[in-house]
Amino acid sequence: MSQKLRQGWSITRRHFKIIVLNFMYQAIWGIVLFRAIDHIVTPLLQRYPAVSMNADALQLFWAEIQFQLLKTDMIVPYLYALIALLALRMLITPILQSGIYYSIHGMSSGEPHTRFRKGIAACWKPMTIIYWIKSVAIIAPFLWLIRPLFSIQANPSAVYAILQKPGWVWLLFLLWVVTISLISYLIQLGIGAQLSLLESLQKGMKHVVKVVVIGAVIVMMYGLISLSVHALSMIWISLISFILYQLLPLLRSIFNFWLVSSQYATIGHDLNSSPQ
Amino acid sequence: MSEKPHSFLLLGLLIVVFLFATWPYQFQHAWQSGYTYALTPVNIEAAPAMAAVASNESKPSTSLPINHELGTISSQPALSERIVNYHIQVSLNEEQRMLEGEEIFTWRNPGKKQVTDLYLHLYANAFQSSETTFMKESGGKLRSDQATANSEGYINLTSLETLEGENLLPRLKYVSPDDANEQDRTVATFRLIEPLAPGEEVTLRLKFEVKLPEVFARMGYFGDFIMAGQWFPKVAAYETAGTRNRAEEGWNVHQYHGNSEFYSNFGVYSVKIHVPEHYVVAATGMQTKVANLGQGRKVVHFYAEDVHDFAFALSPDFITHETSFSTESIPGVKIKLYVDPEHESLAERYLHAAKSALAYYGKHYGSYPYNTLSIVVPPRGASGAGGMEYPTLVTALAADEKSPGYELERTVVHEIGHQYWYGIVANNEFEEAWLDEAFTSYAEEKVMENAYGVTTNHRIEAVYLTDPAPLKLNAWEYKDHQHYAENVYMRGKLLLLDIEQIIGSDQMNRVMRSYFQAYRFKHPTTAQFQALLEQVTKQSWQDYFDRHVYSSETNDLAVTKIEARQKEEMNKQFYEYTILLQQNSAVNRNVPIELVYADGSIVRKAWQIGEEANVHFVERSEVPLLYIQLDPDQSNMLDTKLNNNFIRAELPEKERKSVAITTTSLLDALLRLLSW
Numbered sequence: 001m002s003q004k005l006r007q008g009w010s011i012t013r014r015h016f017k018i019i020v021l022n023f024m025y026q027a028i029w030g031i032v033l034f035r036a037i038d039h040i041v042t043p044l045l046q047r048y049p050a051v052s053m054n055a056d057a058l059q060l061f062w063a064e065i066q067f068q069l070l071k072t073d074m075i076v077p078y079l080y081a082l083i084a085l086l087a088l089r090m091l092i093t094p095i096l097q098s099g100i101y102y103s104i105h106g107m108s109s110g111e112p113h114t115r116f117r118k119g120i121a122a123c124w125k126p127m128t129i130i131y132w133i134k135s136v137a138i139i140a141p142f143l144w145l146i147r148p149l150f151s152i153q154a155n156p157s158a159v160y161a162i163l164q165k166p167g168w169v170w171l172l173f174l175l176w177v178v179t180i181s182l183i184s185y186l187i188q189l190g191i192g193a194q195l196s197l198l199e200s201l202q203k204g205m206k207h208v209v210k211v212v213v214i215g216a217v218i219v220m221m222y223g224l225i226s227l228s229v230h231a232l233s234m235i236w237i238s239l240i241s242f243i244l245y246q247l248l249p250l251l252r253s254i255f256n257f258w259l260v261s262s263q264y265a266t267i268g269h270d271l272n273s274s275p276q
Numbered sequence: 277m278s279e280k281p282h283s284f285l286l287l288g289l290l291i292v293v294f295l296f297a298t299w300p301y302q303f304q305h306a307w308q309s310g311y312t313y314a315l316t317p318v319n320i321e322a323a324p325a326m327a328a329v330a331s332n333e334s335k336p337s338t339s340l341p342i343n344h345e346l347g348t349i350s351s352q353p354a355l356s357e358r359i360v361n362y363h364i365q366v367s368l369n370e371e372q373r374m375l376e377g378e379e380i381f382t383w384r385n386p387g388k389k390q391v392t393d394l395y396l397h398l399y400a401n402a403f404q405s406s407e408t409t410f411m412k413e414s415g416g417k418l419r420s421d422q423a424t425a426n427s428e429g430y431i432n433l434t435s436l437e438t439l440e441g442e443n444l445l446p447r448l449k450y451v452s453p454d455d456a457n458e459q460d461r462t463v464a465t466f467r468l469i470e471p472l473a474p475g476e477e478v479t480l481r482l483k484f485e486v487k488l489p490e491v492f493a494r495m496g497y498f499g500d501f502i503m504a505g506q507w508f509p510k511v512a513a514y515e516t517a518g519t520r521n522r523a524e525e526g527w528n529v530h531q532y533h534g535n536s537e538f539y540s541n542f543g544v545y546s547v548k549i550h551v552p553e554h555y556v557v558a559a560t561g562m563q564t565k566v567a568n569l570g571q572g573r574k575v576v577h578f579y580a581e582d583v584h585d586f587a588f589a590l591s592p593d594f595i596t597h598e599t600s601f602s603t604e605s606i607p608g609v610k611i612k613l614y615v616d617p618e619h620e621s622l623a624e625r626y627l628h629a630a631k632s633a634l635a636y637y638g639k640h641y642g643s644y645p646y647n648t649l650s651i652v653v654p655p656r657g658a659s660g661a662g663g664m665e666y667p668t669l670v671t672a673l674a675a676d677e678k679s680p681g682y683e684l685e686r687t688v689v690h691e692i693g694h695q696y697w698y699g700i701v702a703n704n705e706f707e708e709a710w711l712d713e714a715f716t717s718y719a720e721e722k723v724m725e726n727a728y729g730v731t732t733n734h735r736i737e738a739v740y741l742t743d744p745a746p747l748k749l750n751a752w753e754y755k756d757h758q759h760y761a762e763n764v765y766m767r768g769k770l771l772l773l774d775i776e777q778i779i780g781s782d783q784m785n786r787v788m789r790s791y792f793q794a795y796r797f798k799h800p801t802t803a804q805f806q807a808l809l810e811q812v813t814k815q816s817w818q819d820y821f822d823r824h825v826y827s828s829e830t831n832d833l834a835v836t837k838i839e840a841r842q843k844e845e846m847n848k849q850f851y852e853y854t855i856l857l858q859q860n861s862a863v864n865r866n867v868p869i870e871l872v873y874a875d876g877s878i879v880r881k882a883w884q885i886g887e888e889a890n891v892h893f894v895e896r897s898e899v900p901l902l903y904i905q906l907d908p909d910q911s912n913m914l915d916t917k918l919n920n921n922f923i924r925a926e927l928p929e930k931e932r933k934s935v936a937i938t939t940t941s942l943l944d945a946l947l948r949l950l951s952w
Contacts, residue, residue, distance in 0.1 A: 064739035064917070068742060
C-alpha cells in the first residue's frame with residue numbers, strides 16, 4: 001500500500017499548480033466566511049456580559065437570543081444567505097472535481113502534463129449529475145429527519161422531538177450517507193477515467209475495499225494534523241497558530257489530491273483496461 | 277309582583293313551613309349557614325372621576341320579575357344597574373352529559389331609545405363543529421388543552437316565547453357580527469313583538485338543551501365532573517350613551533372567539549340546579565336552599581346579585597371546605613372550597629391563597645362586595661376547566677400534580693384578582709381584554725410577592741415579548757393565542773409596572789384604588805383608565821398611551837456605540853470614552869447608567885431622558901472602563917431588547933478572533949460536508 005501512496009504522492013506533487021489554485025479557491029471561501037461571521041459575531045460579542053457583575057446576566061443574554069431565534073424571523077436572512085452560499089459551492093464543486101479527477105487519472109496512466117481544463121470540458125456533465133443525485137439523496141432524508149424544526153416557532157419543543165428519535169434512525173441515516181457518498185465517489189472516479197456510469201459503478205465496486213482502506217489511511221492522517229492545528233489555534237492564539245490555521249486549506253487540498261491520486265494509482269489500471 | 281298582599285303573605289308562610297319541614301334534608305348539605313347579609317359598606321373615595329361617572333348612570337332597578345319564592349332572601353340595595361335578571365331551572369342529564377333548562381329573563385331597556393331586537397349569546401355553540409369561529413381561530417386548542425373526539429357540544433333553543441305564550445322562535449336568526457361566518461351560531465337575534473320603550477321591561481321564557489363537550493376550553497365535562505360556564509342563553513350587553521365612552525347607545529355583541537372572553541351587563545340570577553343526590557354543586561352566588569326531589573335527585577338553589585354571569589360546577593367527588601373571612605375592608609365572606617379528593621391534603625393552601633388574595637385586594641383596591649367566594653379544583657385531566665374566573669366562583673388548576681409548586685397559589689390568587697377587574701369593574705373583554713388580564717396579572721404579582729415572597733423575573737418576561745402588539749385591540753385580532761396572551765397578560769402587566777416605576781408605588785396604589793372605586797360595576801374603557809391616571813398623577817399620559825397602549829411601540833434604550841481613546845495630558849495617562857445612547861421614550865424619565873471599571877469600582881449616573889433620540893457623552897478615567905450597563909435595575913419595563921443595554925468598552929482582539937475563527941471553521945466544515 002505504501003507504494004501506491006508514494007505513487008499517489010508523486011502525482012500529487014506534479015499537480016502543484018492546480019493544488020495552489022484549489023487552495024486559493026478554498027482560501028477565498030474562508031475569507032468570505034470569516035468576514036461575514038466576524039461582522040455578525042463581533043457586535044454580539046461586545047454585548048456578551050461575560051464581565052458583568054450581575055450573576056443572571058449571562059442567562060438573560062442567552063434567553064433573549066433564544067427568544068429572538070425561536071420566536072422571530074431574525075434568523076431567516078442568515079439561513080437564506082447560508083443556503084445561497086452552499087448552492088453556489090455546489091455548482092462549482094462538480095466542475096472542480098471533473099478537472100481534477102480527469103487530470104489525475106490521466107497522469108496516473110502516463111500523461112506527462114496536467115489536463116485540468118480538458119477534464120472540465122470532457123466530463124463536467126456526468127460529474128454534475130452524479131454529484132447532485134448524491135447531494136439530493138443525502139439532503140432529502142436529512143430534511144425529513146429534522147422536519148419538526150420547520151415548525152419550531154409554533155412548537156418550541158420541536159428540538160426535543162428530534163432528539164427523541166430513536167438512535168437507530170440516525171445510525172441508519174449515517175450508514176445511508178456513507179454508502180451514498182462511497183458509491184458516488186466510486187462512480188466519479190470512473191467518470192474521471194471517462195467510463196460510463198454503469199462501468200464506473202461495476203469497476204468501482206470491484207475495488208471498493210482498496211478504495212476504502214486507502215481513503216481511511218489518508219483521511220486519518222489529515223484528521224490528526226487538522227485536529228491539532230484546530231486545537232492549537234483555539235488554545236494557543238499566536239501568530240504561528242494563526243498562520244498554521246490559514247494554511248489548513250492548503251493542507252486539505254494536498255491531502256485531497258493525494259487521496260484521489262493514490263486511489264487512481266491503486267485501481268487506475270483496471271479503469272484503463274476497459275474497452276473504449 | 278303579586279297585586280294581592282294576602283296571597284303573597286300566604287305564599288311566604290308556606291315557604292317558611294316548607295323550609296322547616298325540609299330542614300333535616302338540608303342539614304347534611306348545610307352550606308348556607310350563617311351568611312352575612314349585611315351590605316359591605318362601599319368605600320367611596322373622593323376620587324374626582326367618580327362624580328363625572330356617577331352622573332352618567334341611570335337609576336338602577338332592583339326588581340326581580342318573578343320573585344315570589346325569594347321571600348327568604350333579603351335583597352340588597354343594587355350595586356349595579358341590573359339590566360337583566362334571570363330565573364333558570366336547569367337539570368343535569370348525567371347519562372347523556374346534557375343540561376336541560378328553562379329560563380325566564382327580564383331585560384330592561386336601559387337606554388333612551390326604543391329597542392326592537394334582542395341579541396342572545398349561545399356560547400356553547402362554539403363547540404358545534406370545527407367550522408365555528410372559536411374552533412377555527414383556536415384550532416381546537418385553548419392554552420395547552422386540545423379538543424378531544426368528544427369535544428363537540430352545542431346549545432339548542434327549543435322554545436322562545438313571551439309570558440303570554442306567543443312563540444318567538446320562528447323569528448330567531450343567527451348572526452356573526454365579527455366575521456360573517458355562517459357556520460357560527462354563537463350569537464342569535466330576534467325581533468320583539470313590540471318595540472321596547474326606554475325604561476320598559478320585557479320578560480321572555482326559553483327552553484334549551486346543552487350538550488356538554490369533553491372539556492378543553494372552559495366549559496364541559498370530564499368523567500363525572502362538570503363545569504358549566506357560558507351554558508345558558510344570555511342576553512348580550514347593551515350600552516347606553518356614555519357607557520365606555522360610547523356616543524350612541526346600542527348592543528355590544530360579539531361571537532365566541534378563539535382568544536376572547538366575555539362581556540355582559542350586570543343583573544340578578546336565581547338558578548335552580550337539579551342533580552343526582554350525591555352530586556356536590558358549586559355555583560356563583562349563595563346557595564339558598566337544597567330540596568330533595570325523590571328518586572335520588574335534589575335541587576340546589578343559588579342566588580346572586582350584581583353579577584354579570586353565572587357558572588356552576590358539579591361532581592360527586594368534591595370534598596368541601598368552608599371558612600369565613602373578614603378584615604377591615606372585607607366585612608365577611610364565606611370562602612368555599614370544592615376540592616378534588618386528590619388535592620384534599622392541599623385544602624389549606626387553597627384557602628390560604630384565597631384569603632391572602634382577598635386581604636390584599638380588599639386593602640388596596642376596595643371591599644369585595646359579595647358574600648361568597650367559591651374555589652373549584654377540577655379533577656386530574658380536566659385542566660381545560662381550570663384557571664378560569666366566573667363571578668364569585670373561580671377554578672384553580674386541575675389536580676394534575678401531586679404536589680404542585682407556587683402555581684397552585686398563583687392561579688387562585690390570579691382568578692380571585694379577576695373578581696375585581698373582570699367581575700366588579702367588568703370591562704369589555706372582547707375589545708379591551710388587557711384591562712382585565714393585565715390588571716389581574718399585576719395584582720396577582722403583588723399578592724404573590726406580598727404573601728409568599730415569590731417574585732417574577734421581569735427581564736425574562738420583557739425579552740420574551742418579541743412581537744409586541746397594541747394593548748387595546750379586539751381579542752381576535754391578535755395573531756394567535758400566544759400573541760394574545762403575551763401582549764394582553766404580560767406586556768399589559770409590564771406597562772402597569774412601568775407606570776408604577778415612573779410615578780412611584782404610593783401614587784400607583786392611589787391610581788389602582790381610584791380606578792376600582794370609580795368604575796366598579798361601570799364597564800370602563802382604556803381611555804377612562806387613562807383619564808383617571810391623568811387625574812391622579814396630574815400629568816398627561818397621552819403620548820405614552822398612544823405609543824405603548826394604542827400601538828405596539830416598545831421603549832428601547834440602547835448603548836449603540838463606545839469609542840475608547842488613550843490620551844495623555846500633563847504627563848498623565850488616561851482613557852477617554854465617547855458613549856452613544858439611543859432612546860425612544862414617550863415620557864421624561866430618569867434612567868440610571870452604571871459604569872464599571874477594571875478595578876471594580878462602579879459609577880452610577882442618571883440619564884435624564886428627554887426629547888433627544890440620540891445622546892452622547894464623554895467619560896474620562898485613569899482606570900480602563902470595563903463595561904456600561906444601562907438601566908441595571910430595569911426601571912424601564914417596556915424595553916424588550918435588553919442585550920443592547922450592555923456594552924463592553926473594549927473587545928479583546930484575541931477573544932474576537934478566536935470566536936470568529938472557531939465559528940468560521942465550524943461553518944466551513946459544515947459546508948464541506950456537502951461541497952468543495
